Amino acid sequence: MTISEPAQTAAMQSFAPTLGQSQHQEITVILPEAVPYSAAHMVAEVFQTANDLIASTPYRVSVHSLSSPIENDPRYWQRRTVILLGDLHQRWKLNTAQRSRLVQTLRLSQRSILIGSAIFLLSDGAMNGGHKVAIHPNFRAAAMEENLEEQTEGAATAKSGRIHSAISAFAALPLLIEIIQQDHGHFLADAIGEYLGLSQNRENSSRAFMQLRQSACDDPLIVGALKVMQEHIEDPLKIKEIAQMSGVSTRQLERRFQEKAGTSPLPAYRALRLERAQQLLQHTSLSLPEIAVATGFGSRCNLTRWFNKEYKSTPQHMRQMSFAGDSAQACA
CATH class of the missing domain: 3.40.50.880 (Class I glutamine amidotransferase (GATase) domain)
Structure with missing residues (x-):
């Protein structure tokens, strides 16, 4: 710049x-x-x-x-x-x-x-x-x-x-x-307006959701599946269950995700859950075990493993960066 x-x-x-x-x-x-x-x-x-x-x-x-x-x-x-x-x-x-x-x-x-x-x-x-x-x-x-x-x-x-x-x-x-x-x-313009509060439609302001929705060109099946995933962050559903709720077979859902969004349903679901974990780390004082449970990862160890893979950082480090100052050590 x-x-x-x-x-x-x-x-x-x-x-x-x-x-x-x-x-x-x-x-x-x-x-x-x-x-x-x-x-x-x-x-x-x-x-x-x-x-x-x-x-x-x-x-x-x-x-x-x-x-x-x-x-x-x-x-x-x-x-x-x-x-x-x-x-x-x-x-x-x-x-x-x-x-x-x-x-x-x-x-x-x-x-x-x-x-x-x-x-x-x-x-x-x-x-x-x-x-x-x-x-x-x-x-x-x-x-x-x-x-x-x-x-x-x-x-x-x-x-x-x-x-x-x-x-x-x-x-x-x-x-x-x-x-x-x-x-x-x-689509992108509307999504940004929604994300920044310039639109009355506040149904979804998740970055991961909007990125996947944009990649899929607003495909109705994928958008519907993503909404189901967002509604079941704490207790994740199996992909087979999401397919049934979407009225298609597991194979059809996986094929549509690959064709339209360039990924499969499971990584998409995990991205939504990791984003929620990141938000909880940055904006709440919940402990790491509590955040792991609230985002369906079950254990602190499992959350840390996926966090490292996605963000190349540990949950502890991200929290320290968010709660800088005297509280950083207490949040680790």
Whole structure:
């Protein structure tokens, strides 16, 4: 991840997922001068969630100011979305060099989102002609003076060609989900909206469930079987029993899992149970034997064995990392 100021690098490490060989989409967040890079955390969290819910790593987030040099090569911008994150209180002031970089950024980027006071960057860069924006009430009078046109009065978001806008970072969240939808389809976008609480449907927010469901392209038989598995975490059913409850033979269920999800029912079931164990380790004070029972592993030894195989870590170590500080030793 590219960071424009070295002093911010450590604070931003969590925003940069590890990249594999697959293509990735760059998300560049640009902040006003002197605004801490932590202001971009909410935006980064949306794309980090996308990375967590699919096997590849589609997004990489970087944070800059307009004091950073701008890359001239158009190829650099082919898969890049720029988010200009302004606040709700004051104008974003630019010097001559920053104004030049702004215009170059808006012209070259694949997509741009202007948030809050960032809408004034269009007029600062003499690019407001032909673009309609979403204007926060705090800025409506000033926007009229600068000939910024509101797309729909009172609207929280607006889209005008490659330039999108939102009245605040909170209002911009649906635009971020829409970017993911354009890149990866409705299912992943809906799953992320559900996971982050942006959707009324909270039926399943398990990452493992959504990953398997996505891999299976929402196959009804597999989704139904996964729901049965989630309902029987503490007392795991046999795969034969799940097949019977799903109205198919064991062989049919196993074949469908292999064809659609690329795995068999037993590892899928185990992934759901391990994820539940991880959640209990991180967010409760239950003992390891209690967690083993609550997730159907029976014994601490069995839980530890599968935990090591799946996460390359022990349950004790994960708990210590979650309960850092004086309580870490007590949780081991």
